Amino acid sequence: MEIMNGGKALMKALEREGVKEVFGLPGGANLPMYDELFKSDIRHILVRHEQSAAHMADGFGRVSRKPGVCFATSGPGATNLLTGIATAQADSAPMVAVTGQVPVNMIGRDAFQESDIIGMSNPSVKYAFQPRTVEEIPEVVKKGFYVAETGRPGPVLLDIPKDVQQNEAKVTFPDEVRMPGYHPWTDVDMINIERAIDLLLSAEKPIILAGGGTIISSAFAELQSIAEMLMIPVVTTFKGKGSFPENHPLSLGPIGMHGHAEANKIMTEVDCVLAIGTRFSDRSVGTFEEFERNLKIIHMDVDPAEIGKNQTTQVAVVGDVRASLRVMLKLLAKKALKKSDGNDWLKHVNEVKDYWRENLKLHPGEMSAAKILRKLREVLPKESIVTTEVGQHQMWASLFFDAIHPGTFFSSTGLGTMGWGFPAAIGAKVARPDVAVVDIAGDGSFNMTENSLATSVLEDIPVIVFLINNFSLGMVAQWQRTFYDRRMIGIDLKKCPDYVKLAESYGAQGIRAQSLDELGKAVKAGLNSDVATVIDIPIDPEEDVLPFVAPGTSLKDMILPS
Amino acid sequence: MWAILSIRVENKPGILFKVTHLFRARNFNIDSISVGVMENPEFSKMTITTVGTEKQIAQIVKQLDKMIDTIEVKRLDDKESVYKELVLFKIKLNGESDNAEINKLADTYGAKIHNGQEGSLIAELTSTPDKIKEFEESVKPFGILDSARTGVTAL
Numbered sequence: 001m002e003i004m005n006g007g008k009a010l011m012k013a014l015e016r017e018g019v020k021e022v023f024g025l026p027g028g029a030n031l032p033m034y035d036e037l038f039k040s041d042i043r044h045i046l047v048r049h050e051q052s053a054a055h056m057a058d059g060f061g062r063v064s065r066k067p068g069v070c071f072a073t074s075g076p077g078a079t080n081l082l083t084g085i086a087t088a089q090a091d092s093a094p095m096v097a098v099t100g101q102v103p104v105n106m107i108g109r110d111a112f113q114e115s116d117i118i119g120m121s122n123p124s125v126k127y128a129f130q131p132r133t134v135e136e137i138p139e140v141v142k143k144g145f146y147v148a149e150t151g152r153p154g155p156v157l158l159d160i161p162k163d164v165q166q167n168e169a170k171v172t173f174p175d176e177v178r179m180p181g182y183h184p185w186t187d188v189d190m191i192n193i194e195r196a197i198d199l200l201l202s203a204e205k206p207i208i209l210a211g212g213g214t215i216i217s218s219a220f221a222e223l224q225s226i227a228e229m230l231m232i233p234v235v236t237t238f239k240g241k242g243s244f245p246e247n248h249p250l251s252l253g254p255i256g257m258h259g260h261a262e263a264n265k266i267m268t269e270v271d272c273v274l275a276i277g278t279r280f281s282d283r284s285v286g287t288f289e290e291f292e293r294n295l296k297i298i299h300m301d302v303d304p305a306e307i308g309k310n311q312t313t314q315v316a317v318v319g320d321v322r323a324s325l326r327v328m329l330k331l332l333a334k335k336a337l338k339k340s341d342g343n344d345w346l347k348h349v350n351e352v353k354d355y356w357r358e359n360l361k362l363h364p365g366e367m368s369a370a371k372i373l374r375k376l377r378e379v380l381p382k383e384s385i386v387t388t389e390v391g392q393h394q395m396w397a398s399l400f401f402d403a404i405h406p407g408t409f410f411s412s413t414g415l416g417t418m419g420w421g422f423p424a425a426i427g428a429k430v431a432r433p434d435v436a437v438v439d440i441a442g443d444g445s446f447n448m449t450e451n452s453l454a455t456s457v458l459e460d461i462p463v464i465v466f467l468i469n470n471f472s473l474g475m476v477a478q479w480q481r482t483f484y485d486r487r488m489i490g491i492d493l494k495k496c497p498d499y500v501k502l503a504e505s506y507g508a509q510g511i512r513a514q515s516l517d518e519l520g521k522a523v524k525a526g527l528n529s530d531v532a533t534v535i536d537i538p539i540d541p542e543e544d545v546l547p548f549v550a551p552g553t554s555l556k557d558m559i560l561p562s
Numbered sequence: 563m564w565a566i567l568s569i570r571v572e573n574k575p576g577i578l579f580k581v582t583h584l585f586r587a588r589n590f591n592i593d594s595i596s597v598g599v600m601e602n603p604e605f606s607k608m609t610i611t612t613v614g615t616e617k618q619i620a621q622i623v624k625q626l627d628k629m630i631d632t633i634e635v636k637r638l639d640d641k642e643s644v645y646k647e648l649v650l651f652k653i654k655l656n657g658e659s660d661n662a663e664i665n666k667l668a669d670t671y672g673a674k675i676h677n678g679q680e681g682s683l684i685a686e687l688t689s690t691p692d693k694i695k696e697f698e699e700s701v702k703p704f705g706i707l708d709s710a711r712t713g714v715t716a717l
Contacts, residue, residue, distance in 0.1 A: 122580060123587045127630050147630065181572065182630045305624035308617065 006134040006165040007036035013141035023056040027073025030100030032165035048451040052423035054084020059427030067094040067148040075113030086124035090414030094153035103163040126154030134169035151184025152303040196298040203272030212239030213277015220406035222325035235263045237284040242409035246402035256284040258395035262356040268556045272296040277321045280310040290554035361561040369396035379523040384436040389421035389445030392474035395545040397440045419448030425463040438464040444473040453506035456532040464526035465534040470541040503534035569608040570634040594713030609715045645716035654705030
């Protein structure tokens with residue numbers, strides 16, 4: 001037991017959780033904790049806007065699978081974090097957000113920079129704590145990390161009143177915490193795994209649908225072993241991209257609104273799906289009723305509330321998907337299966353795959369989305385980490401950039417937060433300084449958090465921004481062209497700013513690439529650079545993302561390029 | 563479909579807000595809600611009645627179960643559990659005969675009569691929502707001046 005103030009107790013507790021970096025921005029209500037951060041060994045990475053601090057912590061958390069930590073002051077600092085917190089919640093990313101709050105006796109009096117962040121964040125956090133005494137701090141930090149990183153991960157908020165940071169008290173640091181209403185671990189469900197195997201083996205046209213949960217639980221090897229053992233083709237959700245090597249012969253790529261043509265085509269023909277760690281988002285499956293028609297679903301997920309939420313399942317296996325898949329593998333191995341790779345279903349799948357890989361019409365220009373992203377794949381080492389922003393470029397990345405190394409592709413898939421990719425890339429680079437990190441960006445999204453260039457340059461966290469620039473809010477423009485008879489409004493960004501000059505003004509490297517040759521050189525320059533590199537790649541603003549499953553329709557209604 | 567949910571939660575501030583917020587955020591309905599501290603003051607019991615399809619109710623139960631502050635979530639079978647609600651009706655008295663008639667009705671339903679201000683009386687009934695509805699219909703002709711109900715509680 002030691003006497004210390006709340007700020008110091010917070011730093012000690014964070015250190016005990018292994019925290020080495022925090023992303024944040026100081027203000028009035030978190031000054032006492034910053035004063036203790038100054039004295040601690042934890043590195044502070046200064047952001048220019050709190051939303052970016054949350055995205056950096058999110059990117060760090062997804063890559064390291066340990067909660068990323070972000071700091072913000074009360075009021076606007078805390079509300080600026082909210083978009084980042086909600087993004088992490090939508091994509092089940094582990095995060096611990098620490099906000100300052102006005103002193104306890106001022107709460108509820110509309111004090112300066114007071115916001116009820118506990119109330120505001122409620123639907124967007126996995127849990128929130130507001131310690132009212134110094135003594136509570138070690139316990140809430142311990143609980144916060146435990147909740148954020150176990151079960152289905154998510155963001156946790158610690159809202160600490162200023163006086164609780166300042167006051168001194170005798171504190172003890174618990175090694176274990178008790179939360180009677182939280183049960184992240186369940187035993188492996190043997191009975192349902194047996195049932196799942198029976199159903200899967202009795203299917204004539206089975207498929208594996210791997211979601212983001214496969215990546216979160218690192219079930220890469222297990223997924224690949226099962227697919228290869230049974231010779232079952234694998235599609236992914238967009239969030240599951242990177243769970244299975246996209247250059248693997250059994251890979252069909254992502255399904256969904258902008259899924260691969262072959263993946264969507266095959267998905268409409270299957271009779272049984274082994275769905276791993278997915279919540280069957282509308283963007284992945286189209287209309288819920290149509291997707292589950294004529295389809296037997298085996299659903300594996302760590303979150304029991306996902307079972308039956310969007311799809312009716314025949315067999316549900318609740319639990320960590322990696323643990324479940326391991327047991328499934330063992331049971332399958334005992335059955336000594338003889339599924340030849342020459343089965344008719346797989347033959348058909350490969351025909352469909354080959355057809356669409358050869359015959360999907362692509363934009364004819366030299367700097368088409370497909371060509372520039374395939375060029376990036378060609379130049380970029382396979383273990384590099386890729387993040388994306390949100391919009392057309394994101395969907396092109398899904399279509400044309402193969403994720404090969406496990407767990408190297410991350411995107412804001414659930415909330416669809418523009419501006420996520422760049423700060424998330426910085427967070428990813430902090431977690432994995434040994435690999436290159438690239439943000440596949442669009443100009444509209446990058447514009448939202450581009451001031452993180454200051455953080456990247458000054459904090460020496462070099463990443464590459466692969467900026468696919470169509471000088472517009474391209475996805476909105478595409479929808480206006482497709483659904484609103486070309487009544488174009490609010491989409492033209494008028495070539496402002498000049499991203500090469502913008503990058504240079506921050507001390508980063510700015511390169512404009514107008515041919516594939518220049519592009520290849522620019523990526524290599526970025527890989528060799530000590531500072532952030534923004535590669536501005538002008539493209540045809542009229543290029544659409546195709547194929548396209550329009551909202552409210554089903555995968556069979558996929559619109560193909562004409 | 564009508565369902566009674568019995569939820570044991572940690573007795574901490576803000577949990578009623580979180581439970582009701584969950585219903586709003588997930589597009590579910592609350593018909594009635596009653597909350598009280600349990601014999602062990604660490605816990606509170608919430609009883610919520612809700613209406614939805616079988617699928618929706620199953621989903622509500624799972625979402626409530628997922629909440630970290632909920633210790634136990636049970637869907638009560640309305641045939642095997644006792645569920646009651648307390649209601650107070652302030653009923654208008656138009657003459658002496660009304661008083662006798664209302665007392666007779668109260669006897670039939672097992673309601674207690676409290677003499678309130680002049681020209682009215684207050685009937686207190688603890689019963690199931692169906693019976694309360696019936697009683698309400700039968701006293702309505704006299705004129706219900708005001709009413710208050712606790713919401714269903716159940717075991």
